[in-house]
Structure formats: structure tokens, C-alpha cells
Amino acid sequence: MPGADGRLTRPVDARRAVSGARVETVTGRALGAAAIVFSLQTVPAAISQSAALVQGASAALVAVMYGSAVALAVAMIARMAERITAVVYAAAYAVVLLAWPFLVEDPAALDGQAPWLYYLMTVATTAVVFSMPIGAAVGYTLVAPALFGMVRLQPQGGSADPLTAAFETGYSIILGMVVLVIVAMLRHAAEGVDSAQDAALARYDVAARQHANEIERVRTDALVHDSVLTTLLAAAAAETADEQQLAARMARDAVARLREAGTSTSAPDARIELNVLVRRLRAALTTFATPFTVRVVNAGGVELTVDAVEALYSAAVQAMVNSLQHADDGTRPTRRELRIRGVRAAGCVIEVADTGVGFDPAMVPTERLGLRVSIEERLAGAGGTATITSSPGHGTTVTLVWPEGVDRT
The missing domain is CATH 1.20.58 (Methane Monooxygenase Hydroxylase; Chain G, domain 1)
Incomplete structure (x- = not known):
């Protein structure tokens, strides 16, 4: 609340x-x-x-x-x-x-x-x-x-x-x-x-999303009122050349501000506990037919931004889906792990690893969006990084880091 x-x-x-x-x-x-x-x-x-x-x-x-x-x-x-x-x-x-x-x-x-x-x-x-x-x-x-x-x-x-x-x-x-x-x-x-705490954290997760959306709506309403409507009124009332030039400058400024609003992240002050992300990932694992071993370290007291949680969740799920789809060769069992580590008070490193067939990342076609868009660009857009380590016959490890460089400090 x-x-x-x-x-x-x-x-x-x-x-x-x-x-x-x-x-x-x-x-x-x-x-x-x-x-x-x-x-x-x-x-x-x-x-x-x-x-x-x-x-x-x-x-x-x-x-x-x-x-x-x-x-x-x-x-x-x-x-x-x-x-x-x-x-x-x-x-x-x-x-x-x-x-x-x-x-x-x-x-x-x-x-x-x-x-x-x-x-x-x-x-x-x-x-x-x-x-x-x-x-x-x-x-x-x-x-x-x-x-x-x-x-x-x-x-x-x-x-x-x-x-x-x-x-x-x-x-x-x-x-x-x-x-x-x-x-x-x-x-x-x-x-x-634990059940009560899970329910409370789930409600908090929903509330955080709603709060972030409300902040974004208020910010957008203020922008439309202060820039767009003011510009339209000025343009409608412009009669002289100077007034028309002023309206044109106001219009250019309003367009620039709208572009900035479209590329900025919403609700930068909203924070979510890392444990919420852990629970969401565990819930996602329950939908998979193949199990992952989950290891969580230092999750208590770590808080992430809303955008970071969404990016890490989406990228991690995509990495796990990729492992389920491509790691097995049918000749030997594949071990899979999801490792989540909190870094100080506001950082996170997630690793999705398997002992499957592996692949050469350089040989992945550019039209394959699972790695490039759903994982790498998704993390980069939120201020983090994704690293994919793999080679044929030696398994695959996808490392998700937020914010960028936190695992090296």
C-alpha cells in the first residue's frame, strides 16, 4: 500500500x-x-x-x-x-x-x-x-x-x-x-x-505493478495537460507570425517530451523484494515436466526495480524453456539448475545451467529470437546483461546480471 x-x-x-x-x-x-x-x-x-x-x-x-x-x-x-x-x-x-x-x-x-x-x-x-x-x-x-x-x-x-x-x-x-x-x-x-508470507508477497507484487502503472498514468496525464493541450491551445489562438513561431517551438518541445516519456522506464522508485522473483520462478517451474534444481543464496533483504524483476523473470523463463527444448539428446540424463544469488542490497545474478548437448553461440542464426531478443536484449533494455556460455557436448549456462557489472564489484 x-x-x-x-x-x-x-x-x-x-x-x-x-x-x-x-x-x-x-x-x-x-x-x-x-x-x-x-x-x-x-x-x-x-x-x-x-x-x-x-x-x-x-x-x-x-x-x-x-x-x-x-x-x-x-x-x-x-x-x-x-x-x-x-x-x-x-x-x-x-x-x-x-x-x-x-x-x-x-x-x-x-x-x-x-x-x-x-x-x-x-x-x-x-x-x-x-x-x-x-x-x-x-x-x-x-x-x-x-x-x-x-x-x-x-x-x-x-x-x-x-x-x-x-x-x-x-x-x-x-x-x-x-x-x-x-x-x-x-x-x-x-x-x-510461509503460506501467509507467500500470499502477502504475491499481493505486494500485484500492488507494486498497479502502483507503477498509476505513477506512469499520472505522469503521462500531466505531460499531456502541460505540453500537448497547451500547445494545441496556443496554436489555435496564434494569429501573428511571432505567435505561430512560438506555437511551433512549443509543438517541437511537446513531441520531444513525448518521445522521452516513451523511452523512459516507469516508476523508477518502485522496488520489489528478490524473494518475490524467486517465488515467481518457482511457480513457473511447476509448469515444466522436467525438474530443475533450485539454489537460492542471499535473497533476504535484496530489492530490485519493477523493470528489473520483469526482465529477469522473462529472460530466466526463456532460458529454462530453451534448455527443455534443446539440451537433451536422448542418450543420457540432463541435469538442470536454476541458481539465484542476491548481491548486496540491490543486485541479482541468475544462472540457468544444464549438462546437455550444448551448442556454439556464434552459429545461432540471427532470426532465432529466443536468445537475442527474449534474453540478451530484454536484460540490456532494463540495465542488465546476459551472458551465454556453451560449447558442443559441454552443456549451457545462461547468466543474467542486474544491474550491469554488479557481479564484478
Whole structure:
């Protein structure tokens, strides 16, 4: 909506609200921290119980579980392959738990203590909750503690009495379910926030267009009133040679101003968040039969002009359509990526890349408008640049930059 000064104001910043990305980030980093902390807590037990295992087994188990914990923590901090690493940790825990009875050589050395793997149960169930669908998470949260309970009853698990085994199993299940419910509730709440924010940004996008059109209409009306109508009235009233010359000069000035208005961009002060462009491009991707991998970096807080958003959107969609039409050769799968990167507060770089057959840009006929008009000239007209990098057999990358040169500063 226009603010008190008549300028369009963007929606209230929702980045501090609970969003899906924020929930995944917080949950993941908490999981990584828990993996390290709980692993450190098991060190004394792992050392004391090493005498009960066959030679070399203790070192192997420690390497597998502690190595998985470190990898999990690194993945969560770096935000890379988080779900895959979490699945690997949970799978490694299940395998080690199954192998435990076969690795215990001297059950008496356990002295009735629970295997040190017990203290990592919560990390494993949380890893499944983080990385897998709700059904699989519930199943793992029930099965893993039950499996531990069966191991606990055996001599290789400390020969616990049924009550103790049931208590430890129930405790693990309850704790795992609590974590599952909390994460599920946070994700559900975040989905509602994300949906509301998407709707607000979509409305803002429409409002920005309407506001820009209104500014252009007012500017054109003022120009017609101040120049064209004034010139026509002066010409109609001109009787002397001097008055006719004045009317002629006014007419030339009015024509020049109309030409300037036709070539100028509309509503230069109207700004749109880069996230609006990201959402529009994601919506466009849903209409394609072939998927693109989407990577977005530094989109928060970046704002672009209306003309830039329209140019980047049109050029990016055309580049993706070109990839779908020309990149495949039918002999091998083609990977496609859409990479969007915000640059400081008012710049953007978009890359549409594929691993397809590629082509020689110099050999593209001039009558082919998809590259020259829809991409290159479209960006140039808005103050940006488009670069097409390709060669036969090595795929194609279309790089869209706005404003020109922002990626080199």
C-alpha cells in the first residue's frame, strides 16, 4: 500500500517469524550439537566397556558412531547434505545396535551396565525425525528402543531385569515421541507462516505493478495537460507570425517530451523484494515436466526495480524453456539448475545451467529470437546483461546480471 508520502511500502518484514527455513536451521543445528554433546558423555562408558568386546570392536564402534556424529555436526553447521547425513547416522546406529550382541565377548565385564549406545538413542531418533517423513520417523522411534530393550535383556546387554529393560525402552520411546511432536508442530506452524508470507508477497507484487502503472498514468496525464493541450491551445489562438513561431517551438518541445516519456522506464522508485522473483520462478517451474534444481543464496533483504524483476523473470523463463527444448539428446540424463544469488542490497545474478548437448553461440542464426531478443536484449533494455556460455557436448549456462557489472564489484 502507498505510505504517507505516496510511495509504495513493502509488507512488514517476516524474516523474524517462524518460517520453514528457520525451523529446519534451528532443528538441524540443535541435532548437530546434541550429537557432539551426547557422544562426549558416552566416552567414559565406551572406555570402560571396551574390555567386554572382541579385540578391535570397540575402536570400530567408536570410529563409526563418533565419526558419524562429527559428520552430522559439520553438515548441520555448513548446511550441506543435512538430511543425507542424518539418515546415515540413524542407519549407522541401527546397524551398530544390531551388531552389539555379536561383538560382546565377556558379558561379565559389562557388570550389568547398559551398553553405551543407549545414551545415543535420542540422537538417532531425532536424526530420523529431522530427515524422514513422519511415518518412517514414528516407526524408527518405536522399533529402535524396542530393539535396544531386547538386547538389554540378554547377557550381552547387561542382563537387565524385565522391569529395567521396559523402563529404559519406554523412556526412549517417550523422549523420541516428544521430540517428534515438537518438530512436527513447529513445521506445521512454519508452513502456515510461509503460506501467509507467500500470499502477502504475491499481493505486494500485484500492488507494486498497479502502483507503477498509476505513477506512469499520472505522469503521462500531466505531460499531456502541460505540453500537448497547451500547445494545441496556443496554436489555435496564434494569429501573428511571432505567435505561430512560438506555437511551433512549443509543438517541437511537446513531441520531444513525448518521445522521452516513451523511452523512459516507469516508476523508477518502485522496488520489489528478490524473494518475490524467486517465488515467481518457482511457480513457473511447476509448469515444466522436467525438474530443475533450485539454489537460492542471499535473497533476504535484496530489492530490485519493477523493470528489473520483469526482465529477469522473462529472460530466466526463456532460458529454462530453451534448455527443455534443446539440451537433451536422448542418450543420457540432463541435469538442470536454476541458481539465484542476491548481491548486496540491490543486485541479482541468475544462472540457468544444464549438462546437455550444448551448442556454439556464434552459429545461432540471427532470426532465432529466443536468445537475442527474449534474453540478451530484454536484460540490456532494463540495465542488465546476459551472458551465454556453451560449447558442443559441454552443456549451457545462461547468466543474467542486474544491474550491469554488479557481479564484478
